[in-house]
Amino acid sequence: MKNFARRLTLTTCLLGSVTAAAYAQQFTPQVQEFIKVSAPVVALTDAKVIDGTGRPALLHQTVLLQNGRITQVGAIKKVKVPAGAQVINCAGKTLIPGLVMLHEHLYYTMPVGGYFNIAQMPYSFPRLYLAGGATTIRTAGSIEPQTDLAIKRMIGEGKLIGPDMDxxxxxxxxxxxxxxxxxxxxxxxxxxxxxxxxxxxxxxxxxxxxxxxxxxxxxxxxxxxxxxxxxxxxxxxxxxxxxxxxxxxxxxxxxxxxxxxxxxxxxxxxxxxxxxxxxxxxxxxxxxxxxxxxxxxxxxxxxxxxxxxxxxxxxxxxxxxxxxxxxxxxxxxxxxxxxxxxxxxxxxxxxxxxxxxxxxxxxxxxxxxxxxxxxxxxxxxxxxxxxxxxxxxxxxxxxxxxxxxxxxxxxxxxxxGREKEIGTIEAGKQGDLVLINGDPEKDIQQVRQMEIVFKNGVGFDSVKLFESMKGKVGLN
CATH class of the missing domain: 3.20.20.140 (Metal-dependent hydrolases)
Incomplete structure (x- = not known):
């Protein structure tokens, strides 16, 4: 009876973990519309990789993502792509880590009469941050902290699009x-x-x-x-x-x-x-x-x-x-x-x-x-x-x-204090990275040519997100 109870407890814990993991990848239809890559295993092949460590960039690299994490990074000839993986050919393109930006706000300058003031942008700004490659931000000063905390929760629940937020x-x-x-x-x-x-x-x-x-x-x-x-x-x-x-x-x-x-x-x-x-x-x-x-x-x-x-x-x-x-x-x-x-x-x-x-x-x-x-x-x-x-x-x-x-x-x-989880493209890290159609080392303005922003291994369509917010900043 004791062994049965232990097995039941273990099974319950495992099911809870699976459910939690699956729930973390659930998104509303409004969010799914902007997801370009959602396969459990993704192989980004033949990319130039600027890994965020400060080390020189490497050419012809393959990065494997599995269940939201980076599992392998290495030369294309040495990394075996698992059967059934979604393969994205990155020839002529560059991978960088998801940006970790520490002076961001969810508000924009909106004067009140002749006085300087700011107004919350709870819908447009989180989307634009992610579109621009920022997978983690710190809101360095809040005017509606209760709103910022709610947005953080709703992003985590897959109801809104945006970065992880401090x-x-x-x-x-x-x-x-x-x-x-x-x-x-x-x-x-x-x-x-x-x-x-x-x-x-x-x-x-x-x-x-x-x-x-x-x-x-x-x-x-x-x-x-x-x-x-x-x-x-x-x-x-x-x-x-x-x-x-x-x-x-x-x-x-x-x-x-x-x-x-x-x-x-x-x-x-x-x-x-x-x-x-x-x-x-x-x-x-x-x-x-x-x-x-x-x-x-x-x-x-x-x-x-x-x-x-x-x-x-x-x-x-x-x-x-x-x-x-x-x-x-x-x-x-x-x-x-x-x-x-x-x-x-x-x-x-x-x-x-x-x-x-x-x-x-x-x-x-x-x-x-x-x-x-x-x-x-x-x-x-x-x-x-x-x-x-x-x-x-x-x-x-x-x-x-x-x-x-x-x-x-x-x-x-x-x-x-999250350098063991995010900030670089290395095996074991969270799958936060940005695919750029170009080479920022040759021309830094090519950093604007972001195609896919991966957050926890899920690839969001950067171009589509930017397009969706045209003419919106100043409303919400």
Missing amino acids: VTAPYIEEPSMDIPALNTVKGPEDAAATTKYWADRGCTSFKMYMHATRADLAAVVREAHARNLKITGHLCALTYREAAEIGIDNLEHGFMASSDFVPNKAPDVCDNNVRQSLLRLPVNSPEMTSLIKFLVGKKVALTSTLTVFEPYTGREVVLGGGLEALIPQMQERETATWKQNQQRDTASVRLFKKNMAWEKQFYDAGGLLVAGTDPTGAGRTIAGYSNRRQIELLVEAGFTPVQAIKVSTLNGATYL
Whole structure:
């Protein structure tokens, strides 16, 4: 009787596991419409593979996917394709890991009267992120965290299309700016209570904002680190050095938000001279070298968000070619703003190039540089399109394509503590990878030619997803 009970328990557990595994691959008809590959065994043959590790690319490779995982990666002559596998000939094409992007949002710039504001895009942005190769994202600051958490759940249940999500709680910000959608706290006790509240509801990251103080950060670090959760920041009142001393894990926007070089800066005060102080600072200054060394020593990661700072002059209206994604009114708005700013952003161009150089210096010094896009700002940055553009801009900054892809894949996975599961194309990893019709090493803009984005071994039609969202951004 005892043996029978044990067998019954074991059988029940096994059936539960099978059911859970099968359920994870169930999708609604609305999602299935965009799935191009769903076979249990898939062989991607004769591909160029940039595996995300930083190692040189390999030619004529076969990648086997089985039940959502990568089982083999090797030369086409050495990997035997199992009988019954779906074979996809990748000659002339490139495989990269699914992007792991750490400064994403599910909202877009939507002014309220004359005030800056942001509005949730719960349907279009998750789709566009996946279409643009992002299989994992961190929402670096939420305005509707309950919506973000629900979307994360519904994507996991196969009801919506989108990436895996690390959901950040509402911004930790002191009252200061008239942005209706922005969360505020009043002092460190409130900051600590906010952290506990949203951690209990499933948020896994926290973000300090511009007017948060040293006491606010210390309170959030205390509560979040006790739960093994991480904190990032778009700072101003706090310097990078102060934040690193207190225990912040990540800093956003490269060095564009660093107030460390403001003369006579008052503690806990957001000084309007940050931009001017950075414009005055030489690219190869000993002061920046010292700050970089300090941050690397403290193991503070830095997020590159070059897309949100890209100048207007001589560049695209919407980064990555996504103008048609916007509703007509937004297309008109962005085009008009773009025209008005042509040849009028020389200071922005100088600072943009400096920040590129500083990010490369941080990377070369051994710092963990990760990537994101920040679809806010003036409204030129749109999910999906901007993720591909971020890789192009890293190359413009002096990174090789292989380095830029590593920053946008493995480095993000490493920061999230998921490098054993995602971020590279290696046997045993989750089947997250992107098939590109071209060679980004020959021309980095070929990264835009994504065909299939595999998430957990299921291949989504990138082109079809982008097409489905044309004229939708600004609605939902």
